[in-house]
Amino acid sequence: MVIPVYKNEASVPRLVEALGSMSKELKGEMEAVLVVDGSPDRSFELLRNASATLDFPVQILVHSRNFGSFPAIRTGLAAARGEYFGVMAADLQEPPELMIAFFSALAADECDVVIGTRDSRKDPLHTRLASGVFWNLYRRLVVHDMPEGGVDVFGCNRVFRDQLLKLEESRSSLIALIFWLGFRRKLCGYERQQRQEGVSAWTLRKKIDYMMDSIFAFTDYPIRLLIRLGATGSFVSILLGLMILVARIAGVITLPGYAATMVVVLMLGALNLLGLGLVGTYAWRAYENSKQRPLAIVSMKLQNDGATNV
Structure with missing residues (x-):
């Protein structure tokens, strides 16, 4: 005990x-x-x-x-x-x-x-x-x-x-x-x-x-979450960027520099999350190796040499 x-x-x-x-x-x-x-x-x-x-x-x-x-x-x-x-x-x-x-x-x-x-x-x-x-x-x-x-x-x-x-x-x-x-x-x-x-x-x-x-x-759950957020954010930022660009061409947005600023902010924010997730993945793999856990563990062994079982 x-x-x-x-x-x-x-x-x-x-x-x-x-x-x-x-x-x-x-x-x-x-x-x-x-x-x-x-x-x-x-x-x-x-x-x-x-x-x-x-x-x-x-x-x-x-x-x-x-x-x-x-x-x-x-x-x-x-x-x-x-x-x-x-x-x-x-x-x-x-x-x-x-x-x-x-x-x-x-x-x-x-x-x-x-x-x-x-x-x-x-x-x-x-x-x-x-x-x-x-x-x-x-x-x-x-x-x-x-x-x-x-x-x-x-x-x-x-x-x-x-x-x-x-x-x-x-x-x-x-x-x-x-x-x-x-x-x-x-x-x-x-x-x-x-x-x-x-x-x-x-x-x-x-x-x-x-x-x-x-x-x-x-678990690498936080890293995978960053990658998912970054990928989703990149897709959403592309859609929003297209919407802002169309609105600028159609004359709905008249403030100078607004469209370009919003597109850059959306894209860089999403790519930053995605990049952190990718870098984190490499860091996680290095961290896993540093723990030196065995790759596999044998819990039982049976061996037949023709005469006896061990």
Whole structure:
């Protein structure tokens, strides 16, 4: 279990209790990796004190400052020891039973990565509306097969974990990388619980930053939009230019220089957008190469040498 911790002092007792119950249900075959992401409260102190009383392996890693939940998850995944890995939030808004379902699916070799999808949520109305708008935009602009309710938690096997950690990108989206990797995927629905302690650190500013990072790391939609606007604007400017020219010849426009000025402004404005889109396309291709993502990933290999299968 990999759990990022930031301003979760109030929920630590419930978290420790939930981990203990999960360990018993998994017959002791569980390790908890808690990554304290520069939390300014007493989260680390409480976790350190509680770890001495637990009867299953625990690692507590402390970041030098607050780097964000996704870097904390990567830190935890890199340090975790095991064949299967689950990621959950320290506020327990995702039910711990979901992690057991993740483990069952992975242990049965039903998939390489299992993703928790929100079927419903017990949050306030304004929170549900804001989340719905955010994830709808995310599906439209970034990851088209993203579940409607969004993704906060996931589990995976060692093969998937190792491939995910190879993608060392800053200012990126861990969730989008999970979908980009592919592999055998399973969705597991759950009802998101109401937050019992504290307030969420997932602020509007962080949501906007996350959306911008995802857009610029995974899609050239803004560039394609510029090209479309530039091409459409060029066509419209030609039509308007012809209309202005006809009106000038017919004597409808009598102001000297108006026709020439309008035609030049319309044409150059449209061509500027088109040119920015074309230049942006080349810049995007160079940026894609700089990320050094593999061109393809082999998830399974079967080889028959005539005697044995490997």
